[in-house]
Amino acid sequence: MQSLTYKTAVKSFSKYLIAERGYSELTAQEYKYDLNLFATYLEEEFDKEIENTTVDEINQFHLSSFLNDLVLIQDNSPSTRNRKLYSIRSFFKFLMKKDILNDDPSNLIDATKTSTKSEPIYLREKEINSFLQAIKNYDSKNQSRDLAITKVFLYCGLRISELVNLDLEDINYEDNSIKFYGKGNKERYVPLHQEALQAIDKYLPDRNQITPNDKDAEKALFLSNRGNRISQRTIQIMVKKYAKKSGIKNPDRITPHKLRHSFATMVYKTTKDLRIIQELLGHSNISTTQIYTHTDKEQRKDAVNQLPDF
Structure with a gap:
């Protein structure tokens, strides 16, 4: 062989x-x-x-x-x-x-069903609080960074690829927003909630203690301990870690993208405006945004219980 x-x-x-x-x-x-x-x-x-x-x-x-x-x-x-x-x-x-391999690693990987659209997994408010508390309770030199990253996901709804590519200059302190180029190289403008802004401000002194390894790292908002722009894999591992520590049900299903889902769900519950969510998430097609119009079990119960007696 x-x-x-x-x-x-x-x-x-x-x-x-x-x-x-x-x-x-x-x-x-x-x-x-x-x-x-x-x-x-x-x-x-x-x-x-x-x-x-x-x-x-x-x-x-x-x-x-x-x-x-x-x-x-x-x-x-x-x-x-x-x-x-x-x-x-x-x-x-x-x-x-061609007898180059004995085993096929792709053999057991299933195709994705394309005919059904399932509701996205998202965190409820109680679960979000548990997740954030898990970060605060974890004694780590990365605490301020991990908290800032999580709050940017939860309050800005960025894709993980967009978050790792954020630069210091993308933050506009004059109108409390971030402006960057997202998927498809489209310019995105996202307002910064005070919680996210404060978390970033608390992280920056710790970030400045790290020596950047190269020109790209010098301008990056989020850095690894080694002085590189933080990687997607590091963030994925971080989210899994805190999901498990928080006691959230099915923690293995919680990913950075689920934090983005949580943001979209909260905005929809507040505004019921798909166009706003479409703009905030950077979706080119509003049909993609429509998956966030789901309701949870409690909302369904409330709706039925409010029906009049006959």
Whole structure:
């Protein structure tokens, strides 16, 4: 069984699609794009040196994390996730066919159902308070940073990719807002709630104690202890940690994206205005925003109980 680097295997796969399967160069490029996107994810989220990473080092957890983050973090549709899953499955079937691998790590990963739209998971007010209290109770030098990050999620509704890319200059103290470029390179303007603003202000003295490693880190709002711009993986791990410490039910289901859902749900309950939520979340299509019009069980009970007696 030969050991092959991931990059070399992708090149061989692209040639195989054209020469043996008769695919067009354009179709082969689409497969290659998906596989290169996964390579970037391995580098950024798992610190893999893709030049030296062999195909037998890739496991099911790497694949499922990538595919799930496409939906949970990057806001890709389930159908987009399924298309990338198909590219990955085809790649590993090729490796099995050519006796490069003994096992297929993509074999047990299921496609996402695209016909149903489930209600987003969000935290109720009591759970939010428990989550924030867990941060305050945890003795850590990162406490002010973690609290600021959480409050930016809860009061601004940013995607995790948008939050890690926030720079110090994105904060406008004159009108208490943040302005940045979000998904699709669209400029976003989000008002800063006083709770979020105060949390950032409390964090900044601790941030200034860290020596940035490079020019990018110098301008970044949130830094790691090592002086780098904070990574998405660090934030994901942080959220899971406090969800477990807070005693929230099903803590493994709580992700940074669920904090974004919580923000959207609270705004909808307050305003009942989907257009405002659409603008705040940076959705290009309001149909995406409509999932936040759900009601919880208590609201349903109240609605029924208020019906007149006959």
